[in-house]
Each structure stands twice: as structure tokens, then as C-alpha cells.
Amino acid sequence: MRIRALLREPLLHFAALGGLIFAANAWFGEGAPEGSAVVVDQAWVSGVEAGLGRGLGRAPTTEELAEALRAAVDDELLFREGLALGLDRGDPIVRRRLIQKTRFLHEDRADLEGVSDEKLAAYLAEHRERYVGAARVGLTHAFAATDRHDDPEAKAAELLAELRAGGALEGLGDPFPHGQRIGLRTPADLEALFGQGFAAGLVDVPVGEAALLRSSYGWHVVRVDEREAASLPALSLIRARVERDRAEELRERAAEAGLRRLREGAQIVLELEDEGLRAALEEAL
Amino acid sequence: MVLRTSSVLFASALALVGCAEPPAPWVDEREPCDDNNPERNLYWGDLHIHSSYSFDAWIDDVRVDPARAYRFAAGEAVALPPFNEAGEGTRPLALDRPLDFVAVTDHSEYLAEVEGCTTPSSAIFETDRCVAFREASPSAFVSFGLGLDGDAADHSPALCGDGKLDCPALAGEVWSRIQSAAEAAYDRTSACEMTTFIAYEWSGSRDLSNLHRNVIFRSSQVPAMPISRFDAKTPHSLLTRLQSECRDGIDGCEVMSIPHNANWSNGQLFFPDYPEGEDEGEAAALRADLEPLVEVFQHKGDSECINGLSGILGSADEFCDFEKLRPPPLEDCGDGTGTQGMVGQGCISRLDYLRGVLLEGLREEARIGVNPYMLGVIASTDTHNGTPGAVAEDEFMGHFGSRDATPIDRLTGARPAGARNSPGGLVAVWSEEKSRESIFDALKRRETYGTSGPRIAVRVFGGWDLADDLCERPDLVAAADASGVPMGSALPPRSGDEGPKIVVSALRDPGSAVRLGAPLQRAQVIKGWLDGSGEGHIEVFDVAGGDNGASVDPTTCEPVGAGADSLCAVWRDPSFDPDARAFYYVRVLENPTCRWSTRDCLAIPEGERPELCDDPTIEETIQERAWTSPIWYGPATDG
Numbered sequence: 001m002r003i004r005a006l007l008r009e010p011l012l013h014f015a016a017l018g019g020l021i022f023a024a025n026a027w028f029g030e031g032a033p034e035g036s037a038v039v040v041d042q043a044w045v046s047g048v049e050a051g052l053g054r055g056l057g058r059a060p061t062t063e064e065l066a067e068a069l070r071a072a073v074d075d076e077l078l079f080r081e082g083l084a085l086g087l088d089r090g091d092p093i094v095r096r097r098l099i100q101k102t103r104f105l106h107e108d109r110a111d112l113e114g115v116s117d118e119k120l121a122a123y124l125a126e127h128r129e130r131y132v133g134a135a136r137v138g139l140t141h142a143f144a145a146t147d148r149h150d151d152p153e154a155k156a157a158e159l160l161a162e163l164r165a166g167g168a169l170e171g172l173g174d175p176f177p178h179g180q181r182i183g184l185r186t187p188a189d190l191e192a193l194f195g196q197g198f199a200a201g202l203v204d205v206p207v208g209e210a211a212l213l214r215s216s217y218g219w220h221v222v223r224v225d226e227r228e229a230a231s232l233p234a235l236s237l238i239r240a241r242v243e244r245d246r247a248e249e250l251r252e253r254a255a256e257a258g259l260r261r262l263r264e265g266a267q268i269v270l271e272l273e274d275e276g277l278r279a280a281l282e283e284a285l
Numbered sequence: 286m287v288l289r290t291s292s293v294l295f296a297s298a299l300a301l302v303g304c305a306e307p308p309a310p311w312v313d314e315r316e317p318c319d320d321n322n323p324e325r326n327l328y329w330g331d332l333h334i335h336s337s338y339s340f341d342a343w344i345d346d347v348r349v350d351p352a353r354a355y356r357f358a359a360g361e362a363v364a365l366p367p368f369n370e371a372g373e374g375t376r377p378l379a380l381d382r383p384l385d386f387v388a389v390t391d392h393s394e395y396l397a398e399v400e401g402c403t404t405p406s407s408a409i410f411e412t413d414r415c416v417a418f419r420e421a422s423p424s425a426f427v428s429f430g431l432g433l434d435g436d437a438a439d440h441s442p443a444l445c446g447d448g449k450l451d452c453p454a455l456a457g458e459v460w461s462r463i464q465s466a467a468e469a470a471y472d473r474t475s476a477c478e479m480t481t482f483i484a485y486e487w488s489g490s491r492d493l494s495n496l497h498r499n500v501i502f503r504s505s506q507v508p509a510m511p512i513s514r515f516d517a518k519t520p521h522s523l524l525t526r527l528q529s530e531c532r533d534g535i536d537g538c539e540v541m542s543i544p545h546n547a548n549w550s551n552g553q554l555f556f557p558d559y560p561e562g563e564d565e566g567e568a569a570a571l572r573a574d575l576e577p578l579v580e581v582f583q584h585k586g587d588s589e590c591i592n593g594l595s596g597i598l599g600s601a602d603e604f605c606d607f608e609k610l611r612p613p614p615l616e617d618c619g620d621g622t623g624t625q626g627m628v629g630q631g632c633i634s635r636l637d638y639l640r641g642v643l644l645e646g647l648r649e650e651a652r653i654g655v656n657p658y659m660l661g662v663i664a665s666t667d668t669h670n671g672t673p674g675a676v677a678e679d680e681f682m683g684h685f686g687s688r689d690a691t692p693i694d695r696l697t698g699a700r701p702a703g704a705r706n707s708p709g710g711l712v713a714v715w716s717e718e719k720s721r722e723s724i725f726d727a728l729k730r731r732e733t734y735g736t737s738g739p740r741i742a743v744r745v746f747g748g749w750d751l752a753d754d755l756c757e758r759p760d761l762v763a764a765a766d767a768s769g770v771p772m773g774s775a776l777p778p779r780s781g782d783e784g785p786k787i788v789v790s791a792l793r794d795p796g797s798a799v800r801l802g803a804p805l806q807r808a809q810v811i812k813g814w815l816d817g818s819g820e821g822h823i824e825v826f827d828v829a830g831g832d833n834g835a836s837v838d839p840t841t842c843e844p845v846g847a848g849a850d851s852l853c854a855v856w857r858d859p860s861f862d863p864d865a866r867a868f869y870y871v872r873v874l875e876n877p878t879c880r881w882s883t884r885d886c887l888a889i890p891e892g893e894r895p896e897l898c899d900d901p902t903i904e905e906t907i908q909e910r911a912w913t914s915p916i917w918y919g920p921a922t923d924g
Binding site: 096099179184216218 | 315316319320321322327352370371382448465469471473476478740743755756757758760761762790792795796802849850851852
């Protein structure tokens with residue numbers, strides 16, 4: 001999966017794959033490429049020949065092909081010399097791309113194979129708070145519109161008095177496009193319907209009780225019909241999401257592990273006068 | 286789960302059986318939603334979004350992929366380009382209110398080519414085309430863009446075919462990833478927090494006149510391949526293939542196609558021509574069935590109405606002077622069509638705007654017995670940043686990645702129209718619950734509307750016997766459901782001697798913790814009809830609110846004057862002619878607010894502002910609005 005992310009990445013047009021692997025090898029200390037021979041093999045020839053043919057609209061002659069291959073060998077030599085001279089280090093674009101690429105190589109070492117239900121269930125249990133939905137409230141309300149009453153609060157208070165005198169909430173008040181009955185909703189949903197602060201006004205209202213609340217549109221008599229506590233959904237219902245999150249975390253961890261190995265194998269000298277900073281950085285490293 | 290397409294022959298046989306069956310409530314396994322409401326809830330969405338999988342998004346450093354775009358819609362932040370040295374985006378953006386539903390609609394063309402051009406091991410990675418693409422050279426943009434035009438358009442042999450990419454196979458892989466992204470973000474629990482649709486954009490044009498459509502699927506049952514304009518050369522061919530490959534080919538597959546940017550089409554998107562050799566009635570019926578909606582507003586401007594064109598009778602409508610992508614003067618196509626709308630050229634047709642299209646639909650219905658343009662109304666963003674629902678005028682970051690990074694870039698850019706671009710709009714549906722099937726079905730029955738961005742709640746019903754006191758009744762919806770039809774429907778056969786009634790009930794956008802909604806100014810009914818000689822007429826009625834003198838101080842963007850929090854009215858057509866086919870839709874206007882371009886101009890030091898900050902044809906303010914789907918009337922002799 002990570003390969004795909006890597007492959008989707010923008011690449012500098014001058015950084016061919018060969019160069020990348022080459023650079024990556026150098027980075028990981030797995031070779032000493034400066035001294036090694038430049039080998040012009042059939043695969044390379046075919047690639048150059050195909051590219052040349054597309055440009056010319058016909059097969060290149062032997063001379064043309066040789067000329068193009070010489071240019072390619074020159075490029076390779078320049079590329080190697082540039083690396084040997086450390087020219088890549090001075091270029092912020094090359095530097096950034098190499099850092100990203102190497103990070104992806106580490107991320108790719110994450111073991112994403114064989115995602116069993118057990119593994120996902122364990123992940124879900126471990127990150128419970130991320131998947132628990134918000135607590136929700138269902139309500140019925142009667143509306144007193146600012147645009148229909150001189151004193152909408154007083155109007156709503158009248159409606160509340162009617163309710164408390166034994167009347168029904170249904171059938172009271174002004175029309176509201178969302179209707180009188182609002183099914184189980186999160187606080188964010190309620191604020192999107194009624195405006196800021198509306199959900200906070202409901203927090204202390206017990207089920208079956210009614211309160212007067214202000215909205216963006218006027219005043220409301222609001223009766224809380226039901227409350228549902230936050231709960232964790234079954235894995236089967238959120239499997240795709242959990243799998244995605246777990247894979248992301250594993251890749252992140254693989255990159256972290258790779259960095260740890262690099263740090264452990266590297267000599268990092270802290271020439272710092274600030275002792276506090278030195279201690280903090282040593283701790284962080 | 287992706288099912289393979291059955292053969293067309295088999296599919297046709299199935300179609301005969303399948304037609305009679307109503308769609309199952311859920312094709313996919315899922316829990317019922319807790320907030321299911323037979324009187325329908327209001328949900329907000331964006332059905333037109335491009336991510337890094339679109340060639341014209343990637344090229345401007347957009348790296349938000351479909352998975353990330355779906356998560357942005359649910360409230361997660363992204364960082365837009367340009368990138369800093371560490372390769373991170375430098376412009377963080379998050380929605381102040383998550384969306385309820387969303388479809389990422391990447392161009393189905395070039396899914397393989399973009400993947401190949403950005404994959405180092407691919408067979409085309411080193412080609413000049415790909416190098417130019419990765420360098421974001423204008424020539425690469427133009428060659429990909431022009432490659433979409435004309436009925437002969439095809440994949441480039443420089444990128445696809447022998448020795449190059451296996452483009453169908455690779456596009457299929459990318460398509461699977463798009464499906465996985467939609468699946469991972471779809472909430473199948475009973476909380477129903479987020480609904481995602483699997484979708485793509487078919488991006489055909491002819492003579493650079495826009496014919497684009499978004500293709501939206503109802504469930505996870507979708508064909509193995511998206512259809513590109515290379516596979517289906519014409520809109521009609523797209524529709525016949527959607528019919529055979531999805532509806533007739535796969536159990537549980539249902540789909541719609543939503544055209545957009547008629548304003549870019551020189552009359553071609555809605556010109557009523559039918560493929561040679563096809564039965565006109567059948568072709569019109571297929572179109573009516575698969576294309577129940579039109580997107581009338583998005584970042585490339587408004588397609589509701591324009592003043593001054595021939596062929597529509599009625600007074601000028603001052604509120605049509607709204608978010609026009611092209612500056613005047615404009616040539617009138619008359620009864621013909623033009624070319625090159627997508628590059629800001631060519632004539633403008635009455636068929637480039639909703640009103641003309643709806644009238645043309647009535648005309649076609651009179652002529653062939655089928656209305657191919659019985660269109661509901663939506664709006665969306667068409668963002669190319671992978672940021673669905675980012676429509677705020679005061680936080681507009683442009684639509685094309687690093688190309689729109691600064692106020693100067695946005696104001697003077699050329700993709701496509703700098704200061705004339707818009708942040709785009711939203712689509713609202715009234716559906717029983719927030720699941721794919723329920724929202725899709727509400728879209729299909731056109732109980733949907735569009736806004737230029739704000740979340741204005743609007744309910745509309747039409748009927749012959751709607752009670753006059755509906756605006757005093759808290760059971761307005763139940764009463765109107767019982768005695769009328771909601772937006773998007775045809776009126777039932779006429780009863781009584783008088784004209785139909787329309788009831789409108791609207792609430793202002795309540796705003797969010799970081800952004801106030803603007804008050805409402807007025808609600809209008811727009812009536813269109815054909816007279817006895819077939820001439821089209823439009824009349825606009827203020828039915829609630831009206832001119833309230835509200836304005837904006839353009840030097841500070843402070844609003845001046847009050848407006849309404851809610852509006853409600855029951856209106857009866859005062860000049861109804863029972864013999865005349867007609868439609869009625871509602872437009873709700875906010876008080877004026879500051880346009881994004883004014884805010885961007887103010888953000889630039891006075892001496893450094895581009896000239897267009899003083900251009901009188903660029904409005905300083907915007908009257909944001911909602912447009913509802915129409916309600917139609919046809920004489921009783923119909924059918």
C-alpha cells in the first residue's frame with residue numbers, strides 16, 4: 001500500500017528511479033558507488049532507444065542511438081560526481097525530496113499484511129476514544145419566531161405555561177422548516193440547526209422535562225424526549241475506517257523506528273552553550 | 286465490493302425485469318439511522334470535488350487525495366500548497382461545520398495517465414509529456430485539457446497503449462482506491478454522521494463548449510470502470526452506457542448524471558438535439574430519467590439567469606446580475622449555438638441558464654410528450670483543492686492549489702476568471718435520513734436545492750388546496766405533505782378554479798462558532814410559462830420580505846441594516862392560465878455581504894492593489910442566495 005503512496009509522490013524530473021535507488025543506497029550506507037563502473041546494458045539501451053524513437057517518430061539510426069547513449073552516460077557521470085561532491089546537500093529541493101523519499105522507504109517497512117479481525121478489534125479497543133460517537137439528544141420543540149412576535153420570549157413562556165397546564169407540545173407555536181420533532185442528534189448537529197449555544201442549554205434538562213431556549217430564530221419550548229450516551233460502534237460497522245487508521249499508524253511507527261535506528265547509528269555532536277537546551281535535546285533524541 | 290459488468294445482451298434482458306422493481310431501501314448492509322424522519326431532515330453536501338487524482342489539480346501541487354478529501358468534509362484539516370521546505374502545505378484549512386454528504390468527482394479521464402506520470406517505475410514516467418506535467422508547464426495543462434475536446438478525443442498514444450501504460454487496467458486500480466476512500470469515510474453506524482458517494486466526472490466538450498457531468502452512484506455497487514469521454518464520446522452515449530453497465534448490468538447499481546456549467550456551453554449543453562437514428566421520445570426519456578438535476582452554481586459562476594437575451598419575455602430581473610463568469614458585452618446565440626465557452630469565448634444562449642432550459646423543457650414536452658429537462662437544482666464547489674464545502678467568502682483560498690496562493694494570485698489568475706471566480710456553493714436535500722440511499726433518492730425526486738454557500742433552510746410545497754394559514758401552523762410540513770407536493774414535483778391534476786399555491790418557509794443561516802450567518806432579505810417565486818404561441822415568459826414575485834435597504838460598508842465589510850431571521854408565505858399564482866405549461870421555483874436572498882474579492886483587495890496594501898480592485902464590473906458585495914427545485918404544472922390533457 002505504501003509503495004502506492006510513494007509512487008503517487010511528485011518527483012523531480014531529473015531524479016530518475018535509478019538515481020533514487022542509488023541515492024538511497026548511499027543514504028543507507030550499503031555501497032560505495034563513486035568507484036563502481038557505469039554499465040551500459042541492454043535494458044538501458046532499450047529505454048533510451050524507445051524515448052528517442054518517440055521523439056523522432058521513427059527508429060533511431062545507430063549513430064543517433066550512440067549519441068543519445070553517450071549523453072545518458074555523461075548525465076550519469078555528472079550525477080555521480082555531483083553526489084560525490086555533495087552538491088545535492090546544498091539544494092533545498094533535492095534535500096527535501098530525498099528526505100521525503102527516505103522516509104517513505106522506512107514507512108514501507110510497516111507490516112500491513114494479514115489484518116485479522118482480532119488485530120483490528122485490539123486496535124479499536126486501544127483507541128476507543130477516537131471511535132466513540134458524541135452523546136446525543138432527541139427533542140420536541142415549539143417555536144416562537146422573532147419575526148412573528150414583538151416579544152418572542154414572552155410568547156414562548158406562554159407556550160411553556162400551556163404545556164405545563166397539561167397541553168401537548170405538538171401543535172403549539174410557529175412553523176419551523178425542520179419540524180417540531182428532532183431525532184437523536186449530536187450537540188454539533190443541534191447547533192447547526194438552531195444556532196450557537198443551543199445545545200449547551202439542553203445539558204441539564206432531564207428527559208421528559210421542558211425548558212425555554214433561545215435560537216438564532218427566536219425562542220423555543222424544548223422538551224428532551226431521549227438521550228443516548230456515547231457508545232463504541234461494532235467493528236463490523238467501522239472496519240474500513242479502523243483498517244485505514246491502523247495502517248496509517250503502523251506506517252508512522254515504521255518511519256519512527258527507522259529514524260531511531262538512524263539516530264542510534266549516527267554520531268550527533270551537540271555544540272550548545274545552553275545547558276537546558278542541551279538536556280532537552282538529548283532527551284528528545 | 287466491485288462487481289464486473291455483465292454483457293450488454295444479458296443486461297438488456299434484465300432491464301425488462303428490473304424496471305418494475307422499486308429500489309430496495311438499502312442496497313448496502315448498514316444500520317438504520319437514529320434520526321430517521323418521515324417529514325425529512327435537512328442535510329448539506331458538496332457533489333463536485335476534485336482531488337489529486339485529477340490532472341488539473343495535481344498539476345498545481347494539490348496532494349489531497351480522495352481519502353483526505355472525504356475526511357476534510359467530516360471536519361479534519363488539510364494544509365494547502367505552496368509547500369514549505371519540509372514538503373508540508375503552508376495554508377491550513379478546516380470546515381467550521383462538517384458536511385453531511387459528499388462525492389469526490391475526479392475527472393475519469395487521465396486517472397491512469399496522472400498515476401503513470403507520477404510513478405517513477407511506470408512506462409511513461411520519462412516521457413516529455415510526463416516531465417512537462419510534473420514541471421506544471423502550461424503546455425502540459427493545455428495538451429491534457431485540449432485532449433478532452435471533440436467527439437474524436439481519445440487517450441494519447443504517447444501515454445497509453447503498446448509499450449506504454451495499460452490505461453484501462455491502471456484506471457481500474459485508481460477507481461478501486463476511490464471506492465475504498467469513499468467506503469472508509471462512510472458512517473454505517475446508526476449515528477449516520479457522514480455519507481459519502483462513489484462518483485466521478487465525465488469531462489466531455491465539443492468545440493470547447495462545456496458538456497461536463499458528474500456521475501454519482503447510489504451505493505457501493507458500481508461498475509468496474511468509470512466511463513470517460515474517451516469511452517463514451519457523447520452525453521447520450523454516456524447515458525446509454527450508464528443504463529447498460531450500471532442499472533441493467535449490476536444488481537443494486539443505481540446512478541445519476543448531473544450536468545454543470547451551462548454558462549460555459551454556448552447553448553450546447555441543453556440544446557435539444559437527439560442522436561441520429563434514435564427515437565426522440567426515448568432519448569429524451571432516458572435523459573430525464575438519468576439526469577434529474579442541474580448544478581446551477583459553483584466556482585465557475587452562476588447559471589440561473591441572465592438579463593437581455595432573446596427568446597424569453599418578461600421584465601429584467603436585477604438579481605440575475607450575480608456572479609457572472611464573463612464580463613459584458615456578450616453576443617446572443619439566438620436560436621443557435623456557439624463555440625469556445627470554456628475559454629471565455631463565443632455567444633451566450635438562453636439555454637446556458639436554468640430559466641431558459643426549464644422553458645425549453647416545457648417546449649419539448651409539448652412537442653414530443655416528454656420533458657427532458659425536468660430539472661431539480663443543486664449547487665456545489667468544483668474545488669480542485671480536495672476541500673469540499675469550503676465556501677466561505679471570508680476564507681476563500683482559491684480553487685487551484687499553489688496557483689491561487691495569494692490574494693493577488695486569486696484576483697488576477699486566469700483559471701479561469703480571477704476575480705470573477707467564486708468560492709462555490711452547497712447542495713441541500715430534504716431526506717428521511719443521512720444514508721446513501723435516502724439522500725440519493727431525495728436527489729432523484731428533486732427534493733433538493735442549491736445555495737451560493739450559506740446554509741439557508743428552505744422548504745417549498747405546491748398544491749391546489751394548501752391552507753392559507755400554513756404559516757401560522759407548526760404542522761406546516763405534515764399539512765403540506767397531505768395536501769400538496771414538495772419542491773421538485775409535478776402538481777397533481779388541478780382541482781378548483783384558481784391557480785396553484787406555493788408555500789415557502791425559510792430560516793437564515795444560523796452561522797457557526799467562527800462565522801455569523803447573514804439575515805434574509807426576501808423570498809421570491811419565479812414563475813415560467815409558455816403562452817399559446819409557444820413563447821416563453823418569466824415573472825418574479827416577492828412573496829416574503831422585500832427591499833430592506835440593507836447594504837455593506839465596502840471599506841470595512843461591515844454589514845449595514847437589519848433583515849429577517851425567518852420568512853414564511855403562502856402565495857397563489859394571480860395570473861394562472863390552465864392551458865399553459867408552467868414551473869415555479871423559489872429564490873431566497875440574504876442581505877448583501879462582502880464578496881471575497883473585496884476582502885482580498887482590502888488585504889493588499891493600498892498602493893499595491895491590482896487595477897481590477899477598482900473595476901466596476903466586479904461587484905464589491907454579494908447577495909448570497911438559495912435556489913430551489915421547481916414545481917411543475919401541465920394541462921390535464923397531458924399523458
